[in-house]
Amino acid sequence: PSTSNGTTPTPLTNYLDAQYYGEISIGSPAQMFNVVFDTGSANLWVPSYNCSPLYTACFTHNRYDASKSRTHIENGTGFSIQYASGNVRGFLSEDVVVVGGIPVVQVFAEVTALPAIPFIFAKFDGVLGMGYPIVAIDGITPVFDRIMSQHVLKEDVFSVYYSKDPMHKPGGELVLGGTDPDYYTGTFNYMGTREAGKWEVNMKGVSVGEEMLFCKEGCMAVIDTGSSYITGPASSVAVLMKTIGATELAEGGYTVNCDLVKSLPSVTFHLGGHEYSLTEGDYILWQSQFGEDICSVTFRGLDVPPPTGPIWILGANFIARYYTEFDRRNNRIGFATAV
Protein backbone atom coordinates (compact mmCIF):
# COMPACT_ATOMS: atom_id res chain seq x y z
CA PRO A 1 0.00 0.00 0.00
CA SER A 2 1.51 3.37 -0.86
CA THR A 3 1.38 5.78 2.04
CA SER A 4 0.44 9.43 1.73
CA ASN A 5 4.01 10.56 2.30
CA GLY A 6 5.11 9.61 -1.18
CA THR A 7 6.89 6.45 -0.17
CA THR A 8 5.80 2.83 -0.32
CA PRO A 9 6.42 0.64 2.72
CA THR A 10 9.08 -2.02 2.15
CA PRO A 11 7.83 -5.47 3.20
CA LEU A 12 10.47 -7.45 5.07
CA THR A 13 11.06 -11.21 5.07
CA ASN A 14 11.52 -12.92 8.44
CA TYR A 15 13.85 -15.91 8.35
CA LEU A 16 13.59 -17.91 11.57
CA ASP A 17 13.14 -14.74 13.65
CA ALA A 18 16.90 -14.23 13.17
CA GLN A 19 17.24 -12.49 9.81
CA TYR A 20 14.94 -9.69 8.63
CA TYR A 21 15.55 -8.20 5.18
CA GLY A 22 13.82 -6.35 2.35
CA GLU A 23 14.29 -5.68 -1.37
CA ILE A 24 16.00 -2.69 -3.01
CA SER A 25 17.17 -2.16 -6.58
CA ILE A 26 20.49 -0.82 -7.87
CA GLY A 27 21.19 0.27 -11.45
CA SER A 28 19.29 0.73 -14.73
CA PRO A 29 17.77 -1.60 -15.62
CA ALA A 30 17.07 -2.50 -11.98
CA GLN A 31 19.19 -5.21 -10.39
CA MET A 32 17.32 -6.51 -7.28
CA PHE A 33 18.98 -7.20 -3.92
CA ASN A 34 17.79 -8.32 -0.50
CA VAL A 35 19.37 -6.23 2.26
CA VAL A 36 19.27 -5.99 6.03
CA PHE A 37 18.23 -2.43 7.03
CA ASP A 38 20.78 -1.99 9.80
CA THR A 39 20.65 0.90 12.31
CA GLY A 40 24.00 -0.31 13.70
CA SER A 41 25.95 0.68 10.57
CA ALA A 42 25.72 3.38 7.88
CA ASN A 43 27.03 1.95 4.61
CA LEU A 44 25.35 0.14 1.74
CA TRP A 45 27.12 -2.88 0.23
CA VAL A 46 26.13 -5.76 -2.01
CA PRO A 47 28.22 -8.60 -3.50
CA SER A 48 30.07 -7.66 -6.70
CA TYR A 49 30.03 -9.39 -10.06
CA ASN A 50 33.84 -9.08 -9.77
CA CYS A 51 33.86 -11.10 -6.52
CA SER A 52 36.80 -13.50 -6.52
CA PRO A 53 35.76 -17.14 -7.11
CA LEU A 54 37.56 -17.89 -3.83
CA TYR A 55 34.53 -16.47 -1.99
CA THR A 56 31.71 -19.05 -2.22
CA ALA A 57 29.32 -16.74 -0.37
CA CYS A 58 29.38 -14.33 -3.35
CA PHE A 59 28.10 -17.00 -5.68
CA THR A 60 25.14 -18.03 -3.54
CA HIS A 61 23.88 -14.41 -3.57
CA ASN A 62 22.82 -11.76 -6.09
CA ARG A 63 25.80 -9.78 -7.42
CA TYR A 64 25.86 -6.25 -8.84
CA ASP A 65 27.12 -6.09 -12.44
CA ALA A 66 28.30 -2.53 -13.22
CA SER A 67 28.68 -3.35 -16.92
CA LYS A 68 24.94 -4.02 -17.15
CA SER A 69 23.88 -0.65 -15.70
CA ARG A 70 23.71 2.45 -17.89
CA THR A 71 23.58 4.71 -14.82
CA HIS A 72 26.74 3.22 -13.22
CA ILE A 73 29.41 5.78 -12.24
CA GLU A 74 32.96 4.51 -11.73
CA ASN A 75 34.68 5.18 -8.37
CA GLY A 76 37.09 2.37 -7.40
CA THR A 77 38.09 3.63 -3.92
CA GLY A 78 38.88 0.73 -1.56
CA PHE A 79 36.30 -0.22 1.08
CA SER A 80 36.41 -2.39 4.20
CA ILE A 81 33.84 -2.59 7.00
CA GLN A 82 34.29 -4.44 10.31
CA TYR A 83 31.44 -6.36 11.95
CA ALA A 84 31.49 -8.49 15.09
CA SER A 85 31.79 -11.46 12.71
CA GLY A 86 34.81 -10.14 10.82
CA ASN A 87 35.24 -7.75 7.92
CA VAL A 88 33.90 -7.38 4.40
CA ARG A 89 36.04 -5.78 1.64
CA GLY A 90 35.52 -4.35 -1.83
CA PHE A 91 35.53 -1.09 -3.77
CA LEU A 92 33.16 1.86 -4.19
CA SER A 93 30.78 2.43 -7.08
CA GLU A 94 27.92 4.87 -7.64
CA ASP A 95 24.53 4.16 -9.17
CA VAL A 96 20.78 4.75 -8.81
CA VAL A 97 19.46 2.94 -5.70
CA VAL A 98 15.68 2.63 -5.18
CA VAL A 99 14.44 2.12 -1.59
CA GLY A 100 10.72 2.24 -0.75
CA GLY A 101 10.02 3.61 -4.22
CA ILE A 102 12.46 6.52 -3.81
CA PRO A 103 15.44 6.71 -6.23
CA VAL A 104 18.73 8.19 -5.00
CA VAL A 105 22.16 8.39 -6.69
CA GLN A 106 24.18 6.54 -4.08
CA VAL A 107 27.84 5.67 -3.42
CA PHE A 108 27.91 2.07 -2.23
CA ALA A 109 30.43 -0.78 -2.00
CA GLU A 110 30.74 -3.67 -4.43
CA VAL A 111 32.03 -6.44 -2.18
CA THR A 112 34.72 -8.71 -3.62
CA ALA A 113 35.72 -10.48 -0.38
CA LEU A 114 32.73 -11.91 1.47
CA PRO A 115 33.72 -14.37 4.25
CA ALA A 116 31.93 -17.72 4.05
CA ILE A 117 31.37 -17.52 7.79
CA PRO A 118 28.81 -16.15 8.42
CA PHE A 119 27.60 -15.10 4.95
CA ILE A 120 26.89 -18.59 3.58
CA PHE A 121 24.13 -18.58 6.22
CA ALA A 122 22.77 -15.22 5.06
CA LYS A 123 19.43 -15.30 3.27
CA PHE A 124 20.05 -11.70 2.24
CA ASP A 125 22.63 -10.34 -0.22
CA GLY A 126 23.90 -7.22 1.51
CA VAL A 127 23.47 -4.57 4.18
CA LEU A 128 21.90 -1.11 3.95
CA GLY A 129 23.11 0.91 6.91
CA MET A 130 20.45 3.17 8.48
CA GLY A 131 22.88 4.73 10.94
CA TYR A 132 24.05 8.34 11.15
CA PRO A 133 26.64 9.75 8.68
CA ILE A 134 29.22 9.98 11.48
CA VAL A 135 29.57 6.17 11.53
CA ALA A 136 29.79 5.79 7.73
CA ILE A 137 33.05 4.31 6.41
CA ASP A 138 34.92 6.56 3.91
CA GLY A 139 32.62 9.45 4.91
CA ILE A 140 30.01 8.29 2.39
CA THR A 141 26.61 9.99 2.74
CA PRO A 142 24.19 7.24 3.85
CA VAL A 143 21.09 6.31 1.82
CA PHE A 144 18.58 7.79 4.28
CA ASP A 145 20.46 11.10 4.34
CA ARG A 146 20.27 11.25 0.55
CA ILE A 147 16.54 10.56 0.74
CA MET A 148 16.03 13.28 3.40
CA SER A 149 17.83 15.86 1.25
CA GLN A 150 15.25 15.26 -1.51
CA HIS A 151 12.51 16.59 0.83
CA VAL A 152 10.05 13.93 -0.32
CA LEU A 153 9.37 12.56 3.16
CA LYS A 154 6.52 13.91 5.28
CA GLU A 155 8.77 13.49 8.33
CA ASP A 156 12.51 12.77 8.58
CA VAL A 157 11.88 9.46 10.36
CA PHE A 158 11.80 5.77 9.50
CA SER A 159 10.00 2.97 11.33
CA VAL A 160 10.60 -0.75 11.66
CA TYR A 161 8.14 -3.57 12.29
CA TYR A 162 9.55 -7.09 12.83
CA SER A 163 6.94 -9.85 12.96
CA LYS A 164 7.22 -13.04 14.99
CA ASP A 165 4.30 -14.65 13.19
CA PRO A 166 5.12 -14.85 9.47
CA MET A 167 2.31 -17.38 8.96
CA HIS A 168 -0.32 -14.66 9.44
CA LYS A 169 1.52 -11.42 8.73
CA PRO A 170 4.35 -10.19 6.51
CA GLY A 171 7.76 -10.85 8.08
CA GLY A 172 8.04 -7.17 8.81
CA GLU A 173 7.91 -3.69 7.28
CA LEU A 174 10.15 -0.64 6.87
CA VAL A 175 8.38 2.71 6.46
CA LEU A 176 10.37 5.76 5.29
CA GLY A 177 8.86 9.09 6.37
CA GLY A 178 6.41 7.87 8.99
CA THR A 179 4.92 4.93 10.90
CA ASP A 180 2.37 2.24 9.99
CA PRO A 181 -0.58 2.17 12.44
CA ASP A 182 -1.45 -1.31 11.17
CA TYR A 183 1.43 -2.67 13.23
CA TYR A 184 1.27 -0.96 16.62
CA THR A 185 -1.28 -0.03 19.28
CA GLY A 186 -1.32 2.85 21.74
CA THR A 187 1.00 5.83 21.67
CA PHE A 188 4.74 6.16 21.20
CA ASN A 189 7.05 6.81 24.13
CA TYR A 190 10.13 8.73 22.99
CA MET A 191 13.67 9.04 24.34
CA GLY A 192 16.55 11.16 23.04
CA THR A 193 19.53 9.43 21.46
CA ARG A 194 22.46 9.62 23.84
CA GLU A 195 24.65 11.44 21.38
CA ALA A 196 23.40 12.62 18.01
CA GLY A 197 25.10 10.21 15.69
CA LYS A 198 24.18 6.83 17.11
CA TRP A 199 20.90 5.03 17.58
CA GLU A 200 21.64 4.54 21.25
CA VAL A 201 19.86 5.67 24.42
CA ASN A 202 20.57 5.80 28.14
CA MET A 203 19.17 2.79 29.95
CA LYS A 204 18.31 3.12 33.65
CA GLY A 205 18.43 -0.57 34.51
CA VAL A 206 17.54 -4.13 33.62
CA SER A 207 15.31 -6.11 35.95
CA VAL A 208 14.41 -9.80 36.04
CA GLY A 209 10.95 -10.37 37.47
CA GLU A 210 10.59 -7.61 40.07
CA GLU A 211 14.30 -7.31 40.91
CA MET A 212 16.64 -4.75 39.31
CA LEU A 213 19.73 -6.86 38.68
CA PHE A 214 21.85 -5.08 36.04
CA CYS A 215 22.83 -1.64 34.78
CA LYS A 216 21.84 -0.23 38.21
CA GLU A 217 23.93 2.92 37.78
CA GLY A 218 22.63 3.33 34.23
CA CYS A 219 24.28 2.16 31.02
CA MET A 220 23.96 2.46 27.23
CA ALA A 221 21.57 0.58 24.98
CA VAL A 222 21.84 0.46 21.17
CA ILE A 223 18.58 -0.13 19.30
CA ASP A 224 19.98 -2.27 16.49
CA THR A 225 17.75 -3.49 13.65
CA GLY A 226 20.73 -5.44 12.27
CA SER A 227 21.16 -7.66 15.33
CA SER A 228 19.09 -10.80 15.72
CA TYR A 229 19.16 -10.96 19.50
CA ILE A 230 19.76 -9.00 22.67
CA THR A 231 23.36 -8.82 23.82
CA GLY A 232 24.63 -7.53 27.11
CA PRO A 233 27.93 -7.57 29.01
CA ALA A 234 28.98 -11.21 29.25
CA SER A 235 29.10 -11.17 33.07
CA SER A 236 25.57 -9.73 33.33
CA VAL A 237 24.15 -12.16 30.77
CA ALA A 238 25.83 -15.06 32.59
CA VAL A 239 24.06 -14.04 35.83
CA LEU A 240 20.79 -13.56 33.93
CA MET A 241 21.07 -17.04 32.43
CA LYS A 242 21.83 -18.56 35.82
CA THR A 243 18.80 -16.77 37.26
CA ILE A 244 16.49 -18.30 34.65
CA GLY A 245 18.18 -21.70 34.85
CA ALA A 246 19.66 -21.63 31.33
CA THR A 247 22.72 -23.65 30.40
CA GLU A 248 25.44 -22.41 28.05
CA LEU A 249 26.10 -24.18 24.73
CA ALA A 250 29.51 -24.45 23.10
CA GLU A 251 29.19 -21.52 20.72
CA GLY A 252 27.97 -19.07 23.34
CA GLY A 253 24.24 -19.70 23.02
CA TYR A 254 21.99 -20.69 25.92
CA THR A 255 19.13 -23.18 26.20
CA VAL A 256 16.51 -23.88 28.85
CA ASN A 257 14.45 -26.97 29.59
CA CYS A 258 11.30 -26.50 27.51
CA ASP A 259 9.17 -27.74 30.41
CA LEU A 260 10.28 -24.74 32.48
CA VAL A 261 9.60 -22.09 29.82
CA LYS A 262 6.11 -21.16 31.06
CA SER A 263 7.47 -20.28 34.51
CA LEU A 264 10.30 -18.02 33.30
CA PRO A 265 10.37 -14.42 34.61
CA SER A 266 9.98 -11.35 32.40
CA VAL A 267 13.10 -9.31 31.63
CA THR A 268 12.46 -5.56 31.76
CA PHE A 269 14.51 -2.77 30.18
CA HIS A 270 14.05 0.62 31.82
CA LEU A 271 14.34 3.19 29.04
CA GLY A 272 13.28 6.85 28.98
CA GLY A 273 11.08 6.63 32.07
CA HIS A 274 9.17 3.60 30.79
CA GLU A 275 9.52 -0.13 31.30
CA TYR A 276 9.82 -2.43 28.30
CA SER A 277 9.26 -6.03 29.37
CA LEU A 278 9.98 -9.16 27.41
CA THR A 279 8.21 -12.33 28.47
CA GLU A 280 9.41 -15.85 27.80
CA GLY A 281 7.40 -15.76 24.57
CA ASP A 282 9.62 -12.88 23.41
CA TYR A 283 12.99 -14.27 24.42
CA ILE A 284 12.69 -18.02 23.98
CA LEU A 285 13.07 -19.50 20.48
CA TRP A 286 11.17 -22.81 20.60
CA GLN A 287 12.35 -25.13 17.82
CA SER A 288 11.55 -28.79 17.21
CA GLN A 289 14.51 -30.55 15.71
CA PHE A 290 14.41 -34.27 14.83
CA GLY A 291 11.32 -34.68 16.98
CA GLU A 292 12.80 -33.08 20.09
CA ASP A 293 12.12 -29.57 21.35
CA ILE A 294 15.02 -27.14 21.76
CA CYS A 295 14.29 -23.96 23.70
CA SER A 296 17.08 -21.46 23.07
CA VAL A 297 17.33 -18.12 24.81
CA THR A 298 17.73 -15.13 22.46
CA PHE A 299 20.17 -13.31 24.75
CA ARG A 300 23.91 -13.43 24.11
CA GLY A 301 26.89 -12.21 26.11
CA LEU A 302 29.01 -9.71 24.15
CA ASP A 303 31.69 -7.51 25.69
CA VAL A 304 32.12 -4.37 23.58
CA PRO A 305 35.40 -2.72 24.61
CA PRO A 306 35.35 0.84 26.06
CA PRO A 307 34.72 3.62 25.17
CA THR A 308 31.78 2.20 23.18
CA GLY A 309 31.07 -0.50 25.74
CA PRO A 310 29.97 -1.80 28.16
CA ILE A 311 26.71 -1.73 26.30
CA TRP A 312 23.45 -3.62 25.75
CA ILE A 313 22.32 -4.19 22.18
CA LEU A 314 18.54 -4.51 21.74
CA GLY A 315 17.98 -6.36 18.47
CA ALA A 316 15.21 -8.02 16.49
CA ASN A 317 13.60 -9.90 19.38
CA PHE A 318 13.12 -6.56 21.23
CA ILE A 319 11.89 -4.73 18.11
CA ALA A 320 9.41 -7.56 17.39
CA ARG A 321 7.70 -6.64 20.67
CA TYR A 322 8.14 -2.85 20.48
CA TYR A 323 7.47 -1.17 17.12
CA THR A 324 10.31 1.33 16.70
CA GLU A 325 10.41 4.81 15.14
CA PHE A 326 13.85 6.27 14.43
CA ASP A 327 13.53 10.07 14.33
CA ARG A 328 16.42 11.92 12.64
CA ARG A 329 14.63 15.30 12.89
CA ASN A 330 14.53 15.23 16.68
CA ASN A 331 17.37 12.75 17.33
CA ARG A 332 15.08 10.45 19.30
CA ILE A 333 13.72 6.90 19.26
CA GLY A 334 10.06 6.05 19.86
CA PHE A 335 8.56 2.74 20.99
CA ALA A 336 4.96 1.58 20.74
CA THR A 337 3.52 -1.87 21.47
CA ALA A 338 3.73 -3.94 18.27
CA VAL A 339 0.68 -5.93 17.21
Ligand SMILES: COCCCC[C@@](O)(c1ccccc1-c1ccccc1)[C@@H]1CCCN(C(=O)[C@H]2C[C@@H](N)[C@@H](O)C2)C1
Ligand atom coordinates in the same frame (compact mmCIF):
# COMPACT_ATOMS: atom_id res chain seq x y z
C1 LIG B 1 17.74 -8.64 11.96
O1 LIG B 1 18.51 -9.23 10.91
C2 LIG B 1 19.80 -9.52 11.37
C3 LIG B 1 20.69 -9.99 10.19
C4 LIG B 1 21.63 -11.07 10.69
C5 LIG B 1 22.84 -10.46 11.40
C6 LIG B 1 23.89 -11.55 11.71
O2 LIG B 1 23.27 -12.39 12.71
C7 LIG B 1 24.24 -12.38 10.48
C8 LIG B 1 23.79 -13.68 10.46
C9 LIG B 1 24.08 -14.50 9.35
C10 LIG B 1 24.84 -14.03 8.29
C11 LIG B 1 25.31 -12.71 8.32
C12 LIG B 1 25.01 -11.86 9.39
C13 LIG B 1 25.53 -10.50 9.29
C14 LIG B 1 26.90 -10.25 9.50
C15 LIG B 1 27.40 -8.95 9.37
C16 LIG B 1 26.56 -7.92 8.95
C17 LIG B 1 25.19 -8.17 8.74
C18 LIG B 1 24.69 -9.46 8.87
C19 LIG B 1 25.18 -10.99 12.38
C20 LIG B 1 26.13 -12.10 12.80
C21 LIG B 1 27.42 -11.49 13.40
C22 LIG B 1 27.08 -10.55 14.57
N1 LIG B 1 26.15 -9.58 14.05
C23 LIG B 1 26.55 -8.27 13.82
O3 LIG B 1 27.65 -7.84 14.07
C24 LIG B 1 25.53 -7.32 13.19
C25 LIG B 1 25.18 -6.15 14.10
C26 LIG B 1 24.49 -5.24 13.13
N2 LIG B 1 24.46 -3.87 13.59
C27 LIG B 1 25.26 -5.38 11.82
O4 LIG B 1 26.06 -4.23 11.62
C28 LIG B 1 26.11 -6.62 11.96
C29 LIG B 1 24.85 -10.14 13.60
